Amino acid sequence: MEQKDLMLRLMKYKRVLLQFKSLGLDRVYSNNLGDALEISAALVRKDFSHFKIEGNRRGGYSINRVLEKLNHLLGDSGLQEIVIVGCGNLGKALLNHDYIREGFRIAAGFDINPSQAELNNIPLYPLEILKPYVLEHHIDVGIIAVPVSSAMQTAEMMINCGIKGILNFAPLQLKSREECRIHNVNIGLEIENLFFMVNQSEKKDARSIG
Amino acid sequence: MEQKDLMLRLMKYKRVLLQFKSLGLDRVYSNNLGDALEISAALVRKDFSHFKIEGNRRGGYSINRVLEKLNHLLGDSGLQEIVIVGCGNLGKALLNHDYIREGFRIAAGFDINPSQAELNNIPLYPLEILKPYVLEHHIDVGIIAVPVSSAMQTAEMMINCGIKGILNFAPLQLKSREECRIHNVNIGLEIENLFFMVNQSEKKDARSIG
DNA sequence: TAGATTGTTAATCGATTAACAATC
DNA sequence: TAGATTGTTAATCGATTAACAATC
Numbered sequence: 092m093e094q095k096d097l098m099l100r101l102m103k104y105k106r107v108l109l110q111f112k113s114l115g116l117d118r119v120y121s122n123n124l125g126d127a128l129e130i131s132a133a134l135v136r137k138d139f140s141h142f143k144i145e146g147n148r149r150g151g152y153s154i155n156r157v158l159e160k161l162n163h164l165l166g167d168s169g170l171q172e173i174v175i176v177g178c179g180n181l182g183k184a185l186l187n188h189d190y191i192r193e194g195f196r197i198a199a200g201f202d203i204n205p206s207q208a209e210l211n212n213i214p215l216y217p218l219e220i221l222k223p224y225v226l227e228h229h230i231d232v233g234i235i236a237v238p239v240s241s242a243m244q245t246a247e248m249m250i251n252c253g254i255k256g257i258l259n260f261a262p263l264q265l266k267s268r269e270e271c272r273i274h275n276v277n278i279g280l281e282i283e284n285l286f287f288m289v290n291q292s293e294k295k296d297a298r299s300i301g
Numbered sequence: 302m303e304q305k306d307l308m309l310r311l312m313k314y315k316r317v318l319l320q321f322k323s324l325g326l327d328r329v330y331s332n333n334l335g336d337a338l339e340i341s342a343a344l345v346r347k348d349f350s351h352f353k354i355e356g357n358r359r360g361g362y363s364i365n366r367v368l369e370k371l372n373h374l375l376g377d378s379g380l381q382e383i384v385i386v387g388c389g390n391l392g393k394a395l396l397n398h399d400y401i402r403e404g405f406r407i408a409a410g411f412d413i414n415p416s417q418a419e420l421n422n423i424p425l426y427p428l429e430i431l432k433p434y435v436l437e438h439h440i441d442v443g444i445i446a447v448p449v450s451s452a453m454q455t456a457e458m459m460i461n462c463g464i465k466g467i468l469n470f471a472p473l474q475l476k477s478r479e480e481c482r483i484h485n486v487n488i489g490l491e492i493e494n495l496f497f498m499v500n501q502s503e504k505k506d507a508r509s510i511g
Numbered sequence: 512t513a514g515a516t517t518g519t520t521a522a523t524c525g526a527t528t529a530a531c532a533a534t535c
Numbered sequence: 536t537a538g539a540t541t542g543t544t545a546a547t548c549g550a551t552t553a554a555c556a557a558t559c
Contacts, residue, residue, distance in 0.1 A: 099490065102493055152517090166500050181394035184391035231499050232499060274495060285467075286381050288308075346542065515558100520554090528548085529545090532541105534539100535539090
């Protein structure tokens, strides 16, 4: 967990602050952010003070000031571009969503055999040209949305193209390596986990009733 | 983290053990499992001993024995059923996948206006009949795969139907409540996080070269 | 001033690891 | 027996929280 959690928290602060700002707010207190992220106010203050994000002992934190600092910390590197490999239903779902507000853009989709030339104004290319495309456009991050049967070899290919970060949706655990960080989104595990938690709390309820 | 992480680890043990078993293995050592999960062997032993899963001081753990215990711990409750609300591209992608091996099954899909009567042998129904369906089939868990604009009200509706666990794919953070546990899959955050990590390690590389 | 909130220190808490005796 | 691996204890480590002085 450690560092990863902290960074995720910073990103969440950022999102919440943007939301607050869009609501017309100027300043926040540590407890507002704590509530929004479901963490303690002390932790918010600790995080901020750790990164020298300063507030005012009476008036809390200036949203703009905090956002400035967060952008700096998280790499205010403009609009980043990613690719999606696999343009089946899942790939299409991802291609149809606009991620600009999240700070990145899907530059292109790749598929062994694209069913159309573009989708949502994003070009779809055959897999063969992945490497030249990634090199030319300096793509660092990509999403795997292919069937599980070809996921491993897709990851291999992407790493071979020089991609350094992969979000994998295929239901198998791919391991990160020195040269490429891989995060797995495992829907099956998530659902299993939900069932477990739900059953837990049912048992607890039963106990407290009985 | 805490409990949630431990349970996720138990689920991962299970998956890895099933894989080992399918490869013909009979026994594992704590360090095999540690390697597979990228955790320490000590933690594996600690976890197992915590749940009274016993091994043999020379021959490691019997895979079947461990699986038996894990199934018991994780709730060996047969095949559970879930519903999907939202049958656009994302919903279709989920409907097209077979989760039987993961211990659950998608019983039905729901949409304001289903484009077809079934998909992958799974019936698709209009949203109006969600409540009677959930009640009749005792559905505990569901997936939100609707656009962000209707996600909040969809969650409300599902909770109102008595659903106790939700996996939310819409890009907004829904909060868990007493009566319903909600897990959010936030693709934007994941990608942002990847960019951050990738940039981090690039900086590190540059430093070690310079 | 009185009141509220930050910033920070010390305490707590829990998860992970090191290490080794027990034992197969 | 010699060697290897578990099971467990004590140590470590880090994250989170409590609490309060500083201060706006």
